Amino acid sequence: MAESVVSVEALTKRYGELVAVDQISFQIPQGEVFGLLGPNGAGKTSTLECLEGLRTPDGGSLRILDVDPVRQGHKLRDLIGVQLQSASLPENIRVDEVMRLFCAYHGVAPRYDLIERMNLSPKAHAQYHELSAGQQRRLALALAVAHDPPVLFLDEPTAGLDVPARVELHALIRELQAGETTIILATHDMAEAEELADRVAILLRGRIAAIGSPLELTATGAGLTKISVRTQNGSLADPAIQFPATRQALVKGEYAIYYSGDTAPTVAAILAHLEAVGDPLLDLRVERPSLEDRFLEIVNEGATA
């Protein structure tokens, strides 16, 4: 693995009696998009805020590009860009004004191009309180990347965004990734994590329950593939018909749905059956287990543990 840009060793964060983050460790190499997933209260935001220097950890060590976020906060500011989950700006500040202000504090020229990129040009002279929630989030993202930080923290970046804005955000993340920016992404959107993240860590009750690439994580689960079949005569509607490696079968509308532990023999047997009974195939869909399926599996395992 390449040298770590972000290093977390035995990080612990407590709020009174509650242990929000419990001795977690992970490393993130340069240019990786690292997803932090977990149900509400799992410790995602606490982990991010310790890394961002907004909270003081109760234990463990943190490094971002060899800078300690707790003791060297002033050095950290130019190394990281942060889109906070819950943050705000003065209600009377104008969009172009805040871009100028924060860029000045980072010592770079104002990035008005990002205002345009985020489709905020018509609102460039609008005050913050005149922006919609989605526009405020887009502005926060533009401000987070304006000083071209090598490490970017995004906490629920697409919450409240409409579809075009979400697509634009994903394109920007891919562009930043291509430019070797290291991105830590906390999200509830599993499809987003699966699409964008090189690796993800699933947090549960302050601990890492699973870590790896989305493919690795989905492969280590129960791994049942969903096979949906629609035929002209509906010959698969009979529940007595069994196929190899099938763990569960059900009928939903015109579709017969099978959950298989071994896709190839199941599909082959279904096709052979349809050939034998002379029932023409209209639609066949094979869906591998998603990160969301695996996530729910891990959360449910955690709940029953």
Add this chain to the structure above:
Amino acid sequence: MSAFIHHLAFEFRSGIRNRSLLLLNYLFPLGFYLLMGALMGRINPLYPPTMIPSMVTFAIVTATLLGLPDPLVTAREAGILRSFKINGVPAASIVLIPAITTALHAALVSLAICVTAPRLFSAALPTNWVGFGVCFLAASLALSGVAVLIGVISPSTRVTVLWSQLIFLPSMMLGGITGVPADLLPEGLQRLSLLLPPTWAMRALNGWPMGAPAARSLTAAAILAAGGVLAFALAIYLFSWDRHSGTRRGNPLLALLALAPYLVGAVMGG
């Protein structure tokens, strides 16, 4: 320097764009000045000579004590300070820049009063403008220091109002701002009024700048300057970015130390 200038420019414009701040920086002090000029000028012949010092003191007190603390508390509660922190805005800028812009607004109001009061209400103009400038700066420093300190230690906007009024209301009654000279108060109340920074501000502005000997004003200005420096130092020390993160370095009760110079002044007998 560029960041400081941008921040200063934004804060200054905020003081006009924000309706509450516009009211406290300009409309309230100027409205009160016109009202006092119209009423007191007729019923109290001793008022015109002290009108400019008292109205300038009122402008500073209103803009600082009533205008400065609440935006600071609101910014902390709303997460605005967190946004500032992650973008490299230092705590000292958050504490000092609004204080500087508030002093600038108070200076503009003072200028308007100085230009109009002699013609409208036969008020006496300061005779020593250097002294006026020195005493104005000392008063602004002291009162904005106290105001910022209130904003830093207040856990909510409701408590902010309580703290601000705790100084503002007695200052109005005892500080000589409303045309009743503090020297006419009973001895006990005179002593009590010396614990309030506006009393010292009024004493500084109503002496040397108006042609009286400098010593009394300079003593008051020195006490105000000491109180201001102490209040700002405490505000930066006790500053917290976020009410949840435990970033405050000391007990908020330490803020009471900011009253030490006024206490010393009161004990020394003014």
